[in-house]
Amino acid sequence: GAGVSQSPSNKVTEKGKDVELRCDPISGHTALYWYRQRLGQGLEFLIYFQGNSAPDKSGLPSDRFSAERTGESVSTLTIQRTQQEDSAVYLCASSYANYEQYFGPGTRLTVT
Amino acid sequence: GQQVMQIPQYQHVQEGEDFTTYCNSSTTLSNIQWYKQRPGGHPVFLIQLVKSGEVKKQKRLTFQFGEAKKNSSLHITATQTTDVGTYFCADTNDYKLSFGAGTTVTVRA
DSSP: OOOOEEEOSEEEEOTTOOEEEEEEOOTTOOEEEEEEEOTTOOEEEEEEEETTSOOBOTTOOSTTEEEEEOTTSOEEEEEOSOOGGGOEEEEEEEESTTOSOEEOOOEEEEEO | OOOOEEEOSEEEEETTOOEEEEEEOSSOOSEEEEEEEOTTSOOEEEEEEOSTTOEEEETTEEEEEOTTSSEEEEEESSOOGGGOEEEEEEEEETTEEEEOOOEEEEEEO
């Protein structure tokens, strides 16, 4: 079946602009996660959605970052007033019953 | 949150040799998951360990969970070029994964 998809695959933006990243999880997966991965580093947890429960936003680095999810489907991660330190690969993952996570290909964000 | 340390950060291996990478914590881990990320790719789930002292094998890969659940290891035998990538361990705390920084493996043919 289809895996997790993300769009765009690459995004170059100017400092100060807003960006929106999209994630389509695997159908039937109730849990959805966003991570940030800086070059050569590990995965940094950003936010977690589970069904209709309140999301765990504890990993969002600042109030410029926000995310939404419609039911158990698409999620968008929005970064407002982008800064150069926001440059990274943003990975989305989904899972069923909080077991193994299936990752999407990521969105590489470059802030110039 | 839980801090998981992985050593070594880099592992350069001659093709055909064995190596081990380690995942350590100062506190008791819940469960451990291992992921592999190929260069330019995304993490792919390999395995989950749950029980103290648990050992699981996948072909040439052997995963072990320490008796005190404070460490885990991944041992690869007869390394192949397809083993190139970064191996991450992650502590699972309910739904949240706390990833280590990974061990990046390169293979000399």
